Amino acid sequence: MEKVIAELAQRQAELGAPQEGDGETHPRVLVSTALRYLQNNKEKMRYAEYRRRGLPITPSYVESAVKQFEQRVKGTENFWTEAGAEDLLQLRADYLGTTTGLDEFRKDRQENATGQNNYTLAV
Numbered sequence: 001m002e003k004v005i006a007e008l009a010q011r012q013a014e015l016g017a018p019q020e021g022d023g024e025t026h027p028r029v030l031v032s033t034a035l036r037y038l039q040n041n042k043e044k045m046r047y048a049e050y051r052r053r054g055l056p057i058t059p060s061y062v063e064s065a066v067k068q069f070e071q072r073v074k075g076t077e078n079f080w081t082e083a084g085a086e087d088l089l090q091l092r093a094d095y096l097g098t099t100t101g102l103d104e105f106r107k108d109r110q111e112n113a114t115g116q117n118n119y120t121l122a123v
Contacts, residue, residue, distance in 0.1 A: 001042050008035040 011031050018028045038045075050057050072078075073085055080088070091105070 001038065001045055005035065005038050005042065008038065 008031055012028075012035055015028045015031060018026070018032050022029050047057050069089075073080060073088060094105070
């Protein structure tokens, strides 16, 4: 990361600081923006360490979750209240999480609801 920052700083010195009137795609502005972003966030970009620890370094997991959320909550013919959407998100978080919230929900629902089908966890 330090090498990239050093090279961007060198390029910024060659181009000069952004000038009034430079458009957002002007090289001075682009280099300045990238340099500032990397300097401000370099402590969060420890990719070699993340790889050693087996952590994901791609946003694909988050992008997939957002896509699933949008299909379920924002799909056509879906109209949610804020409370209903919050409940759905909590159930999904319980399902994906390490707590027993979803199991407790199923048990409570089964014990207190009459005429309902049993909730079972699909395998």
